[in-house]
Amino acid sequence: GINPDLASERQTASFSVEKLTALLDGGAERTRIRRAVAEAIERDPVFSRENQYFQSQNERYEAAVRKAVHLQKKMHEMGWTQDGPEFKYIYRALSGDVAFLLHNVFVRSISVLGSDKQIAKWIPLATKYRLIGSYAQTELGHGTYLQGLETTAVFDINTQEFILNTPKISAMKWWPGDMGRSATHTVVFAQLYVLGKCYGVHPFIVQIRSLQDHSLCPGITAGDIGPKMNFEHTDNGYLMLQNVRVPRENMLNKFCEVQPDGTYVRQGSQKINYFTMTTVRISLIEDEVLIALLKACTIAIRYSVVRRQSKLKPGEEEAKILDYQTQQEKLLPQLATGYAFHFINSYLQGLLERGYTEIKRKNFDTLPELHAFSSGFKALVTQYSTSAVEICLRACGGHGYSLLSGLPSLYTRILASCIYEGENTILFLQTARFLIKCFMAASAGQPVPPSVTYLAALTPGKCPAKNKLDFLSPDTYTAAYQHAAARLVSSTAAKLQDLIQSGVKRHDAWNQCTVQLAQAAKAHCHYLTVKNFVETVEKLETQAGIQKIMKHLCDLFALHGIFSNTGIFLHDGYISGAQMDMVTASYLDLLAVIRKDAVPLVDAFDFTDKSLNSALGSYDGQVYQRLYEWAQKSPTNTQMSPAYERYLKPLLHNKLSKL
């Protein structure tokens, strides 16, 4: 049965949970498909994650490979295809716990960077799993900065081959997924040398393991990079190349080609490369980040109405911890952030689709903005979500620390997203570069994309709010965010100008302003997230109480941002000290309002118990019973430990000297 503490929370919902779920999915039909996929996968024992928390790295890897292979069968059996509506829900249903994800990146990189001929040769082999691919870009000594890669590919005109080498230890490929044990082929990024001249980094298809017996090919040293904080199921690998020869045709040559005589030809636009990066950054927001955040909120909030501690009123029973203001203040802003990011994700998806349509028409005008968007939002969303998951973890006290809560693994997984696909600080600075450029252009009266026109419209006005209720008006707080972002961008631009005018070299001036530049980029993205939340809420239908509760969440998200960054808003007096006290008061009032709907709001995310895989977060709230049952299944209880006979017994019997 359902724990009565959780059941009572559901009886008082102010809106229809089912309707909200449909809204989040983008329609009831999609909800139906998503549930059908989840059910098919969860019913299949091969995909079970039941013992995941007890498994070693080796066992996790084996399970992931088994699942990846079985998935092919399953998709065939169910009639799911790569282009079908079910496909996007498979990853969610598997909780990402599956091997060969880099195989897909391998396929995509060939599709984007390869010529028609190369596509015709490699893609069928890859889609039929005649080979397993990986993608080898990052090196031991080099990450986000691609030009610094040290692997070399020297063209040998006599044999019409490229000779690939790892000239020193820091040039070893390091981190690529699926490469440690599984992959037979990989795309290697290396500095191209033709007739003694370096042409920069290019991609090459390299076979690393035999297709007969899976042994390493000559000249190849490869292996697993060892234990990490998470991703135990993935064999992140290293790769060292010693005079490995590949035919001239293995350089992916849609854009650049080395001709038989050694002539280097560049063709077409490489800008499309940026588009690939942009796509990956936006897709990871949904697949890796958002889901983890919403799961963490679900677990922490459900647990917080089951857990009771201390008494709020003398003589009553111990209170649910979610009734404490401090607990609400930890969790409810994270819940609001989850919704805010869900909506910004939909917005980015739309932007991406429109951008792609333009690009197909050979119009690359939207690319810089799209690139700046994807960088900044990837950084903002991953950073805020990671910290939100950690807050959820710590808000569950001691039991959150148990792996059985599901929270540690959500946390260790999501935090990797702050680094891969571009380290966050660097990404914020890319967005900042775009903002400064647009600010300069706008100030000079030149046209800029609509999302940044506000930058040049900074006026020294004051916030008009008179009482705390005024801060529940979206116009009021959106204007405050806009003002803060515009001020930070313009003041940083001015500082940059000053330094350059005083004789500081451009790059030095840039480095001296990077702390503020990153802050300005963050403020810009935060503003757009608030603005988008407001616009989304306005468009919602008023039925079933959904718009009302979404408005509360939007207010909470906005006011939490002001409450946590008071200095930015107080700095030039836009918001006064007295007004800031009103913000705080409104913000704290909202916590109590949203508290009532907290459980229905996480129920609407519609995660199955199996996908949460948490002793604390299950739908029925039987927390303690489940924790006790799961602990008993731990190998530490089911297997004999030699520790007693070998060490403890001599210790207890005072025969230590025999050890």
Added chain:
Amino acid sequence: EALVLNDPDFQHEDLNFLSRSQRYEQAIRKSSLMVMKLREYGIADPEEIYWFKSFVHRGRPEPLDLHLGMFLPTLLTQATPEQQDRFFMPAWNLEIIGTYAQTEMGHGTHLRGLETTATYDPATQEFILNSPTVTSIKWWPGGLGKTSNHAIVLAQLYTQGQCKGLHAFIVPIRQLGTHEPLPGITVGDIGPKFGYDEMDNGYLKMDNFRIPRENMLMKHAQVEPDGTYVKPLSDKLTYGTMVFIRSLIVGDSARSLSRACTIAIRYSAVRHQSELKPGEPEPQILDYQTQQYKLFPLLATAYAFHFVGAYIKDTYHRISGDINEGDLSELPELHALTAGLKAFTSWTANAGIEECRMACGGHGYSRCSGIPDIYVTFTPSCTYEGENTVMMLQTARFLVKSYTQVSSGQRVTGMVSYLNDLSRQRIQPQHVASRTATVRITDPVSLVDAYKARAARLVEAAAKNLQAELNHRKSKEDAWNRTSVDLVRASEAHCHYVVVKLFTAKLSEIGNAAVRAVLTDLCLLYALYGISKNTGDFLQAGILTDAQITQVTQCVKELLAIIRPNAVALVDSFDFHDVHLGSVLGRYDGNVYENMFEWAKKSPLNKTQVKELY
């Protein structure tokens, strides 16, 4: 330290490659050896034992922690002489291994909520122990799962039909000789956790388990043979132990953050990336302002917490003498202060360790960096020995009490004496405005005043909000709950002030001029960075102007450049041995990449080349 490092008995395979069961076995092996060696070398001083232990286990938890840290001390302070005869020496000789079973599955920091019962049966002169519900199962105690054969169990005492509250009982749980659980006892390991792999945190369920009357720890409270209950004298005494343990956590915050800083800063000097100047080789990432901005304030924080830890320990030792003579007057403030500082330092260090890991990019995520391990080992200290939010609210209770005293015309002393100034300010409304001009942002002493003003304002605001809620005729508890976010903020500001104050005070004690100079820079950075992260508080209270805030930001950036040349030396000064640091990225010799490759080759997934899966 050398004693342990050079001892081949304490060597073992890299823990990162071992399963949980193997890590537990290694820890037990080392603990057993440790006890033997302590006897061999004749080490008996608690401080020396602590250091020896921390070198043997490299700062990691171990299954005997609770035996040494809780079981033995509790026997010393709460057992009668007769009980000490029966239990202390066998425990000292490790014939008895004990743990301390307080937390239950459904109950943590709020002790009065514990559900385990001990019912006195005068007919047999025994206590009958029971775990009446699932939520009452003892859960988490270290060493309980596999190692211990005894536990000190906290339970609600029932005698003559009445509940007398929580008391401690010595409960045998495993058969001496066979180590099998005794009838009526269900005991086991609670399963995998984020960290603490080597610790067998356990559960304990008791069904009508009987122990003799003499097994209740009766130095303070007693149950007589006929069931008559004799009350203890004072409960303030337990404050002493809590203060001591929290002071250890503050020290641990400093140490864990120092380790993470050492790794991140050394690695940042080895790692090169991108270009700062066109055409030049890739610079060390430590030359980037953003990287300095991530790491140097944390370095300053590590030093600050180090001094705070030392201060609390000294203060504790100083007033322990008074306590023994029955003078408890300073205890409430110290208790309140350490609660807040425990929370403040552990929260900050927890976030700081993650910053350090993040600053190491992808490699920080590998277990070879050592930072994941530091993090998972440290992070529970935000929860144990008092959940941090609850701790902050305890400090807040003391602050509000002091504020109320000041409002009613009394003077307060100690760290809260700044509240005395509040009443004076009300008489002179110009005071706030005139103070603005007087903050000199390059003078630590002046910055202490700024932090003091911020704390005073936030305490006052919280106290006033609390009063306003009370005026709405809410119950006291409701009003407190509805103000608790404000109250936590006030406590944080108070603790922040204390840290800045103690760091600043330390500067004048440093004799060596060069050391004093560099620590003054760190102290300034700590104080100014704190302001730049909380500009709103200083602006709103009118302590600093917009222009001064801009100067603060500028000054922080200048300090980063000043500290840069000394950064590696400043972490070298922490003097962590490579073995203790346990990090490939943070090696003293900086040979990072070669050793990452060597380390990876030892990974279990590389034991065979062609997988049977294939």
